[in-house]
Amino acid sequence: MMDFRALICSEATLDLVRKKCRIYFSDENDRNECYLFILDQLAAGNYQKLSKYSHQSRITTYVYALVNNLVVDFRRKKYGRRRFPAIIKRLGQWAQAVYRYVCWQQFSYADAYDFLLVDNLYAGSWDDFLSDIEEIRTAPCAQNPQFVSAHAGEDDLLENTRSEELNPLDMLIAKLDREKQRLAVQIVREALDTMAEADRLLIRLVYGSDHKTSQAANVLGISPQQARRRLKTLLLEIKENLLKNGIGSSSTVRLS
Amino acid sequence: MGKWMKKIDGQAMQEPESGSAGEPSHIPAEDLADMVDGRLDSKKRQAYITHLDRCRHCYDLLSRTLTDVESVPSADRPARGLFGNIRTLAASIALIVAISGGVMFYQRDRSQLIIASLPVNKAISQILLENDSLTWKGQDRISRFEAILIENNIPVKGLDEVVLKAPYTQTKSFFRPKEKLNIRIENHVAYIEVTLE
Numbered sequence: 450m451m452d453f454r455a456l457i458c459s460e461a462t463l464d465l466v467r468k469k470c471r472i473y474f475s476d477e478n479d480r481n482e483c484y485l486f487i488l489d490q491l492a493a494g495n496y497q498k499l500s501k502y503s504h505q506s507r508i509t510t511y512v513y514a515l516v517n518n519l520v521v522d523f524r525r526k527k528y529g530r531r532r533f534p535a536i537i538k539r540l541g542q543w544a545q546a547v548y549r550y551v552c553w554q555q556f557s558y559a560d561a562y563d564f565l566l567v568d569n570l571y572a573g574s575w576d577d578f579l580s581d582i583e584e585i586r587t588a589p590c591a592q593n594p595q596f597v598s599a600h601a602g603e604d605d606l607l608e609n610t611r612s613e614e615l616n617p618l619d620m621l622i623a624k625l626d627r628e629k630q631r632l633a634v635q636i637v638r639e640a641l642d643t644m645a646e647a648d649r650l651l652i653r654l655v656y657g658s659d660h661k662t663s664q665a666a667n668v669l670g671i672s673p674q675q676a677r678r679r680l681k682t683l684l685l686e687i688k689e690n691l692l693k694n695g696i697g698s699s700s701t702v703r704l705s
Numbered sequence: 706m707g708k709w710m711k712k713i714d715g716q717a718m719q720e721p722e723s724g725s726a727g728e729p730s731h732i733p734a735e736d737l738a739d740m741v742d743g744r745l746d747s748k749k750r751q752a753y754i755t756h757l758d759r760c761r762h763c764y765d766l767l768s769r770t771l772t773d774v775e776s777v778p779s780a781d782r783p784a785r786g787l788f789g790n791i792r793t794l795a796a797s798i799a800l801i802v803a804i805s806g807g808v809m810f811y812q813r814d815r816s817q818l819i820i821a822s823l824p825v826n827k828a829i830s831q832i833l834l835e836n837d838s839l840t841w842k843g844q845d846r847i848s849r850f851e852a853i854l855i856e857n858n859i860p861v862k863g864l865d866e867v868v869l870k871a872p873y874t875q876t877k878s879f880f881r882p883k884e885k886l887n888i889r890i891e892n893h894v895a896y897i898e899v900t901l902e
Contacts (some may be wrong), residue, residue: 455820465773498734505745506738508818513773514741517766554715560708621709630709637712646758656707657714658721658768664775667743668767670750682885 451508453659457488461510469520475590479527484528487519534588543570544585552590558582565630616656617684621697633696640687648683655680730835732756732763741770793824818891825884828853832900833873833886841867850895854888863893870898 456462470483500642502511534585537548543565550561564580566569571578615623641649647669654665666676691697729869732740732753739745740753757764823829832850847864854861889896 452822452887453818454805455822455889459820459889463819468808501733501735501742503735503739504741506735509777510742510770510774511735514738514766514770517769517773518734521762544778550715554711556708556711558710563708564712570779577880614723616707616710619709622709634709634713637710641713646754650754650757653714653764654768654771656710658711658771659707661769661775664771668740668771669754670743670747691813 451499451502454492455497455612456508457491457496457511461509462491462516473520473524479703480528483520483523485568486523487516490519491521500701536584539583544582546570547582547585548588548590550572551585552588561632566627567634577636599658603671616659618656618687625696629696632694633691636690636694636696637687642689644683648679651676651679652683686695731760732766736765737770740776742768767844775860781841795801812863816887819859819861820889822885822887823854823857823859824884826858830873830875833869834875837872839869839872841869854895859888861890861895864890865893867895867897870896 466484470480474480476481498515499511502508519556531553533545533548537544546565546568547558547561550556550564551558553680556564556667558578561577562571565578588678589593618637622630622637625633641652644652651665651669654660655663662680663673666673669676671679688697736745736749736753740750745753753763757767772791792872825833832853835846841850847867850867851861884899884901887898887900
């Protein structure tokens with residue numbers, strides 16, 4: 450019989466809960482409330498949630514899953530469903546897109562700028578953009594601690610994604626001019642839409658969320674070798690679609 | 706990190722935070738954990754792959770949990786592939802033996818974190834009082850300690866070390882309070898401490 454009280458009180462669990470609340474909330478009071486909420490929920494009903502542990506996964510994985518779930522529950526309880534602040538709504542569609550990218554999806558402002566250009570939501574220069582987002586930065590954002598401290602750590606937030614960490618598709622898109630980027634994004638989306646669900650999940654996990662192929666393989670119930678082979682085939686298909694539309698060449702799309 | 710793929714993915718699944726109508730509600734945390742560790746049966750897995758394709762909420766939880774798991778050093782993770790399957794098979798055989806012969810065997814790769822507590826009985830008290838050392842390295846003493854744990858239904862095997870948090874001294878009082886041995890086993894090391902119940 451597992452001692453759930455000891456599990457909750459263990460340093461590892463307390464550190465995990467503290468870390469999660471720190472990552473997902475910027476305000477110190479929110480962080481403390483989140484911490485207490487999660488511990489309270491884990492212990493509620495005589496450890497009802499923990500006692501559902503299946504004994505198939507590792508207990509640590511189960512605790513991670515539970516805590517992640519509870520952070521989201523706390524956010525919803527505290528702030529309700531995600532909504533644009535009034536100031537963002539007033540600024541219009543481009544500001545909503547910036548807010549969604551930076552606050553909700555945790556992209557940098559530089560990435561948001563690139564996306565706006567590709568989405569045809571903004572036509573100004575980078576300097577114009579920096580001045581136009583001043584108002585956006587005053588809006589509250591409970592989800593992204595960096596968002597509200599943008600003025601303090603400007604370099605981090607304004608920095609673009611480093612190219613050496615890019616996956617093959619991102620490397621290809623990053624090299625294109627705006628027009629071709631727009632087209633490439635559309636083609637990749639269409640290619641994803643026509644894939645089988647498991648294939649789409651594999652691409653999303655490995656390229657959309659930067660997980661290891663071996664971890665994605667676990668989720669899909671296949672071996673890492675099978676996952677790597679599948680990924681290579683899917684990339685080849687996307688590459689062919691891009692080539693048909695005049696994007697990329699064998700030298701620019703490396704699949705390994 | 707791939708920002709363009711993230712963007713494409715984000716656009717495809719922006720709005721809904723719950724499953725579509727008619728679908729089961731979100732993936733339970735216990736199944737999500739099984740899925741992350743590759744322990745889910747294929748029927749459920751297929752259903753959840755379909756669900757994950759539509760549900761941003763569950764995909765985010767899966768992704769966050771995967772990130773947490775990936776941050777753990779690989780040596781602490783369960784075995785995969787052929788050897789993982791062999792271990793699972795070995796554990797199944799051992800379970801059959803355990804059921805038929807009363808022998809208890811524990812699958813080593815699931816023994817990463819065990820937390821339990823036991824009332825201090827005579828056997829526990831004796832082994833604690835054997836000497837003053839806080840770190841037990843003698844295999845004989847460790848094996849006898851393992852045997853005590855197994856007798857008390859704590860499935861442990863392959864302990865390398867036992868670490869006692871504080872020296873144990875027996876209370877010699879007729880009215881002595883009940884004592885409890887708190888045990889935390891991680892990476893084949895048992896950390897133990899005696900407290901009052």
